[in-house]
Amino acid sequence: MNNSFTLQQLAEILQAKWIGDPDYKVIGIASLDKAEPHHLSFLSKKKYEGHLHSTRAGVVIVKHDVSVPERLNALIVPDAYLAYAKVTKLFCRRVKPQAGIHPGATVDPRAVVPPSVSVGPGCYIGPNAVIGENTEIHAGAVISAGCRIGVDCIIYPNAVIYHDVVLGDRVTIHSAAVIGADGFGFAPSREGWVKIYQLGSVRIGNDVEIGASSTVDRGAIDDTVIEDGVIIDDQVHVAHNCKIGRNTAIAGCTGIAGSTEIGENCLIGGLVGIGGHLKIADNVQFNGSTAVTKSITEAGIYSSGTVIQDVHTWRRNAVRFGQLDQWVERVKNLEKHVFPEQEANSNKSD
Numbered sequence: 001m002n003n004s005f006t007l008q009q010l011a012e013i014l015q016a017k018w019i020g021d022p023d024y025k026v027i028g029i030a031s032l033d034k035a036e037p038h039h040l041s042f043l044s045k046k047k048y049e050g051h052l053h054s055t056r057a058g059v060v061i062v063k064h065d066v067s068v069p070e071r072l073n074a075l076i077v078p079d080a081y082l083a084y085a086k087v088t089k090l091f092c093r094r095v096k097p098q099a100g101i102h103p104g105a106t107v108d109p110r111a112v113v114p115p116s117v118s119v120g121p122g123c124y125i126g127p128n129a130v131i132g133e134n135t136e137i138h139a140g141a142v143i144s145a146g147c148r149i150g151v152d153c154i155i156y157p158n159a160v161i162y163h164d165v166v167l168g169d170r171v172t173i174h175s176a177a178v179i180g181a182d183g184f185g186f187a188p189s190r191e192g193w194v195k196i197y198q199l200g201s202v203r204i205g206n207d208v209e210i211g212a213s214s215t216v217d218r219g220a221i222d223d224t225v226i227e228d229g230v231i232i233d234d235q236v237h238v239a240h241n242c243k244i245g246r247n248t249a250i251a252g253c254t255g256i257a258g259s260t261e262i263g264e265n266c267l268i269g270g271l272v273g274i275g276g277h278l279k280i281a282d283n284v285q286f287n288g289s290t291a292v293t294k295s296i297t298e299a300g301i302y303s304s305g306t307v308i309q310d311v312h313t314w315r316r317n318a319v320r321f322g323q324l325d326q327w328v329e330r331v332k333n334l335e336k337h338v339f340p341e342q343e344a345n346s347n348k349s350d
Contacts, residue, residue, distance in 0.1 A: 003091050004025060006022060006025050007020055007024045011075055011089075012155050016076055017075070018075050021073055024073050027082070027091075028179070032051045032052070032060070033055070035057035039058060040057065041061070042081045043060060043063075043066060046082040049066055052069055053118075059073045060345065061075045061084055064077075065078065066079065073143075080327065088260070096118075097138070100118065102113070102123070103121075104122055105119045105124070105125070106125070107123075107125045108127040108128075108129070109232055111127060111130070117133070117134070118135075118350060119137045120157070120165050124142045126146070128145055128146045129147045130147070131143070131149045132149055132150040132151035134151055135150070138155060138156050139201060140157050140158040141156070141157060142159070143155070144164075145163045147165050147167075149167045150170070151170070153169070157175050159173045159179075161180060162202075163180065163237075165201055165202045165218070166204065167208075170206055170207040171235045174214075176212055176285065177216075178214075180205070182240075183198045183220055183224075183239060196220060198219065198240060200241065201218050201219065202218050202224045204216075205229070205246070206230035208228070209232065211236065213234055215237050215238070217318070218256075219241040220241055221241075224243070225245075228243060228247070228276075230247065230248050230249075231248075233250060233252040233254075235252050236250050239256055239260075239276070240259070241259040242261070243260075244256075244262050244283065245261075245262055247265050251270040251271075251288070255274070257275050258276045258277070259276055260274055260277060261280065263281050266282070266285065267287070270289070271288055271289045273292075278294065279295045280292070280295065281297050282299060283297050283299035283302075287302070289301060292304075
């Protein structure tokens with residue numbers, strides 16, 4: 001793979017204006033403070049514009065409103081961070097495995113695996129599974145019976161996809177992720193818990209990425225659904241019958257309880273807990289560690305919890321929090337004595 005690009009080549013790829021030497025070459029990307037002359041770097045926030053005077057980067061990506069020192073080669077774009085995201089693909093050194101089935105893989109004869117697919121050592125592909133063109137299935141991954149995997153997917157080592165799961169095109173499943181495990185369904189009885197067999201599946205749309213060690217459980221009756229463009233970080237749990245709307249982003253260690261529906265273009269911070277059977281509107285943002293216990297019907301930014309404090313202050317305030325109900329009642333009683341006319345008017349309105 002060619003990981004060397006000239007300023008002019010990068011400008012054409014990004015459809016950007018450029019200033020400097022069109023033949024200047026870079027072979028990698030680095031931050032402004034660590035870049036060397038053979039590196040491409042970027043400035044995404046104008047408040048750090050002063051760093052351009054000290055950087056050793058060979059080429060910088062900047063917005064139109066940034067003043068670039070004369071010594072620097074630059075790519076001028078409307079959104080520097082977005083441009084940086086696009087060029088990272090050019091410098092990715094991940095080696096695409098060769099097409100073909102490794103001798104150490106086990107592929108059921110009833111599975112459909114085109115010649116363009118790569119199947120690594122120790123993989124298992126079950127009966128009636130159908131794999132799309134140019135998909136990569138890395139070492140130790142499991143594709144169970146009846147799965148449908150789209151084109152240009154990447155299933156990283158030791159990921160497990162249970163039976164009858166459907167993945168769209170260009171889906172990436174990272175290592176140790178589990179897609180389609182049983183949802184947490186049990187009915188209580190005098191003899192103990194009775195398992196509710198999970199009869200639904202998981203349907204994942206196009207251009208979805210699911211992080212390492214994350215789990216998406218299959219539905220109890222209907223399917224769990226992850227729509228197009230969703231990105232899910234590491235160690236996230238999506239419970240049975242959830243629906244995650246298009247282009248929503250979910251950060252690490254988030255847990256979403258069963259049958260909750262999350263809208264489109266939502267941003268869910270790390271360590272968020274979302275209760276079951278809730279509905280979250282489009283364009284909602286939950287800050288990190290938010291506990292979501294009710295449906296959210298309007299777009300906006302939401303938080304919960306208390307600010308960080310030293311432990312002694314936190315303990316005192318935790319005790320006081322438990323006394324809030326008593327204090328509210330005391331304030332109400334005081335108001336009755338201090339403002340009796342307000343109490344009288346309140347009774348009349350009732």
